[in-house]
Amino acid sequence: MCKEAGLLQKLIGLCSRYGYIHPSCVLGRSGVKGCYDYGPLGTLLRRNIQNEWWTSVVSSQEDMFGIESSQVQQTSIRNTNQSENSSDDINDHRRLSVIPSSDKMQTQEENLNWTLRDSLNQGTISQYYNTLQLVSRRLPFGLAQIGQCFRRTGQSESLTDDDHDRYIFDLPEFTQMTAQFYCSPKTADRWMIDWQRDRIQWWRKRNYSKGSKLPQSKATCGNTRFPIQASLTLKPEFAECNAVTPLTEQEAVDLEQATVGQASCIHWFETREKRLTSSLFGKILKRKKAVNQSFLMSLFGFNSKADSSPAVMYGKNHEDEAKMVFAERNPHLHLHNCGFVVNPAFSFLGASPDGKVCNGGQTGILEVKCPYSARGMMVREAVASIPQFYMVKSTSDNSALALKRDHDYYYQVQGQLMVTGAPFCDFVVYTDRDVYVERILPDVELWNAMLDKLAAFYLKHAMPFLNEQGM
Secondary structure (H helix, E strand, C coil), rough: HHHHHHHHHHHHHHHCCCCCEECCCCCCEEEEECCCCEEEHHHHHHHHHHHEEEHHHHCCCCEEECCCCCCEEEEECEEECCCCCHHHHHHHHHEECCCCCCCCCCCCEEEEEEEEECHHHHHHHHCCHHHHHHHHCCCCCEEEEECCCCCCCCCCCECCCCCCEEEEEEEEEEEEEEEEEEHHHHHHHHHHHHHEEEHHHHHHHHCCCCCCCCCCCCCCCCCCCCCEEEEEEEHHHHHHHEEEECCCCCHHHHHHCCCCCCCHHHHHHHHHHHEEHHHHHHHHCCCCCCHHHHHHHCCCCCCCCCCCCCHHHHHHHHHHHHHHHHHHHHHCCCCECCCCCCCCCHEEEEEECEEEEEECEEEEEEEEECCHHCCCHHHHHHHCCCCCCCECCCCCCCCCCEHHHHHCCHHHHHHHHHHCCCCCCCEEHHHCCCCCEEEEECCCCHHHHHHHHHHHEEEEEEEEHHHCCCC
């Protein structure tokens, strides 16, 4: 207990010094015990936590809806002659009553009462019928909200700077985040398990930031410097492509290490501006329509907005969880984060694998997919029930699954292998109930065909477009 108290005092001191939170006060007077004000940093921290929770519970779930209920809620009708000590008066300190005029006080028997809410549950439940009839129209669905609640503390004495008995853990006013999910009794057990798993994983994820180290084993690392020397070269007629974004071998190594944060790194965005990235390879190689301005603008990020669709948000929110599960299930492997990789042999291309995988002295790459359409399902269940799913039963091994060889993801993986020079890619499919891994090896024959087509596209279409844009 003493150790915990000491840590709490350090936390309180830190929050106070940096302006996160202070005892509430009126100018010229001491504060009221149990009341605190949040400063600029504290306000940002609270809002960031609320936004993270809202994104996870509502924005990334197509069957969850947000609501806002009133802070003032109706209580039961009670007799005005009830004793002041009645148990019904437990909330009298925060009850607003409709007070009758003095000439009617003797004759009026009942009085409608209101109270400040001590929970969001009542307001959430009250919205069930309206949502079912007007919005969702079917089960299952859920309701969520974030709001202020109030509780009785019985404390009103002055607060000194050294009095932190309860700090912010028992305030009369507090913020609550709550969600309720409605479903058929027949599927309730399954939904309960899914939601429990989802929330536990969300809390676990809070311990891993984008730049944090992945779970490690004692496995021996291979060469973790990307790119590894290329095994194929660009044809002379396409040499002009490399002139747009020239890069030495050492500069390529430094670039990868400097952009490990990927989307959280400004340099990661800047270095991609004039390059074709591996996630676009399939889109380019399989295109049959004429290349127009709109298509080129979509490739190089013009007039594009950040995709915040449920599918994209679901993938982003679960990527780190997928990596952790993969690492836990493969303790013989060693994982590293990866930046933007450019190979000097064809510097107009680039790739951003989700990680590096060290195995037996070799360093391969990691690519993670978290399919929104398969959430809550086993991977084999998704293969059997989702017609357009990108995993299928392997033709060489009936007990295994494989990534479709004509899917954009396969071109992405082979593009990453080509650019990085890595000997393998562990392709991870994570559904929050299951994880499946396929180790994909280089397809050099496909590489040669890809490189020629991508170089021809860049020379004929991309370079003129970039010149027009002044890039």
